[in-house]
Amino acid sequence: MDHMLHNIWEQPAIAQACLELPLDLNPLHLEDTIQQIQHIQIIACGSSYHAGLVAKTWFEAIAHLPTQVQEASEYPAIDPFLTPQGFRIFISQSGFTSDVITVAQSVKKATSQGLPNSISTLGITNGSQTPLHTWVDHIIQTPAGTEQAIAATKTFLAQLIILLRLVLQLATQRQTQSQQTLDRLNQALSAVPSQIEQTLQQQTAILPTLAQRLLHAEHCILLGRGIQRAIALEGALKLKETAYLHAEGYSAGDFMHGPIALIEPGFPLIAIALPNSLNYNKTIENLRRIKSYGATVIGITPSTNLEMVDLCDHICPIDLNTPSLDCSSHTATEWLSPLLTVLPLQLLAHAIAQIRGYTMDQPRHLTKFLA
Ligand code: BG6
Numbered sequence: 001m002d003h004m005l006h007n008i009w010e011q012p013a014i015a016q017a018c019l020e021l022p023l024d025l026n027p028l029h030l031e032d033t034i035q036q037i038q039h040i041q042i043i044a045c046g047s048s049y050h051a052g053l054v055a056k057t058w059f060e061a062i063a064h065l066p067t068q069v070q071e072a073s074e075y076p077a078i079d080p081f082l083t084p085q086g087f088r089i090f091i092s093q094s095g096f097t098s099d100v101i102t103v104a105q106s107v108k109k110a111t112s113q114g115l116p117n118s119i120s121t122l123g124i125t126n127g128s129q130t131p132l133h134t135w136v137d138h139i140i141q142t143p144a145g146t147e148q149a150i151a152a153t154k155t156f157l158a159q160l161i162i163l164l165r166l167v168l169q170l171a172t173q174r175q176t177q178s179q180q181t182l183d184r185l186n187q188a189l190s191a192v193p194s195q196i197e198q199t200l201q202q203q204t205a206i207l208p209t210l211a212q213r214l215l216h217a218e219h220c221i222l223l224g225r226g227i228q229r230a231i232a233l234e235g236a237l238k239l240k241e242t243a244y245l246h247a248e249g250y251s252a253g254d255f256m257h258g259p260i261a262l263i264e265p266g267f268p269l270i271a272i273a274l275p276n277s278l279n280y281n282k283t284i285e286n287l288r289r290i291k292s293y294g295a296t297v298i299g300i301t302p303s304t305n306l307e308m309v310d311l312c313d314h315i316c317p318i319d320l321n322t323p324s325l326d327c328s329s330h331t332a333t334e335w336l337s338p339l340l341t342v343l344p345l346q347l348l349a350h351a352i353a354q355i356r357g358y359t360m361d362q363p364r365h366l367t368k369f370l371a
């Protein structure tokens with residue numbers, strides 16, 4: 001088995017390790033700053049940037065903290081927006097990515113020169129003793145183990161779980177959710193490792209058909225709404241960097257404003273659509289229109305969702321058993337779903353790369369630092 005596939009199947013155990021990782025805010029010496037934080041800024045690249053985009057929804061919806069996610073390579077020389085009440089989080093699985101380190105370094109230097117800066121900085125990395133450790137105030141090391149494959153899979157999942165745990169702790173301290181809601185979310189999170197295992201198993205029946213269907217495809221669109229937009233972007237990155245398939249992720253709604261012109265009979269499109277998620281009906285409406293132009297639609301959705309089963313040509317089943325609880329307009333199911341919806345996309349990218357005969361552990365033009 002190649003490293004990428006091995007890493008994908010390690011994820012149930014990695015998820016469990018992430019849940020067991022001691023993550024008290026107190027040992028991080030963040031407790032003094034928690035009440036002062038008014039907003040968050042996340043800085044990252046690639047898959048880590050997508051983890052930041054997922055976390056933005058969590059920080060805003062669960063901990064009520066406005067969050068900006070910035071591609072490190074696009075970071076402005078002087079950031080005029082972050083007030084002294086901002087908290088910066090640098091995410092890098094390797095801890096070596098120069099675009100990320102450059103920003104962390106300039107922030108640290110600005111602080112030492114007394115320029116207006118964030119309260120404090122946190123690095124989330126899978127590496128130990130990386131350059132990122134040098135330039136941030138606090139570090140959380142994700143317990144994903146070395147990820148030999150170039151494409152991030154288990155480290156992405158680990159970043160998500162650690163970020164969600166951080167959000168839940170912030171929400172507890174800031175009292176932005178009821179204790180009952182937080183208890184249920186924590187309870188639902190504890191079931192995630194077994195759901196990851198089940199979801200991975202569930203894909204094995206459909207994968208050969210899907211990989212064959214996309215074998216000669218030159219383009220593919222991935223759609224998600226709300227929190228799933230980040231997973232559509234991450235899935236597109238996996239297809240590009242592993243299977244060299246030109247894939248683009250969009251929010252389902254914005255795809256209708258221009259890119260829909262790309263659709264012609266047989267155009268492959270992957271849509272993540274979970275019932276009870278925000279504006280689910282709108283996504284279905286969008287997909288019906290896309291389907292009417294002849295697209296081949298692959299749905300990532302529960303196998304019991306007959307609406308999507310009828311509408312789509314193929315289904316990648318995602319069967320979340322999390323309790324449905326109303327917290328503003330979201331549900332626990334929707335908040336936790338990115339931990340599962342990314343899985344079929346990882347497996348699909350690997351399967352296409354495999355039948356195309358590519359070396360998925362070492363895609364062309366890409367390198368990876370292993371700490
Ligand atoms: C890119 C890789 O070079 O770096 C991506 O191709 C990766 O797969 C990105 O997500 C960011 O890496 P890191 O180590 O900073 O998370």
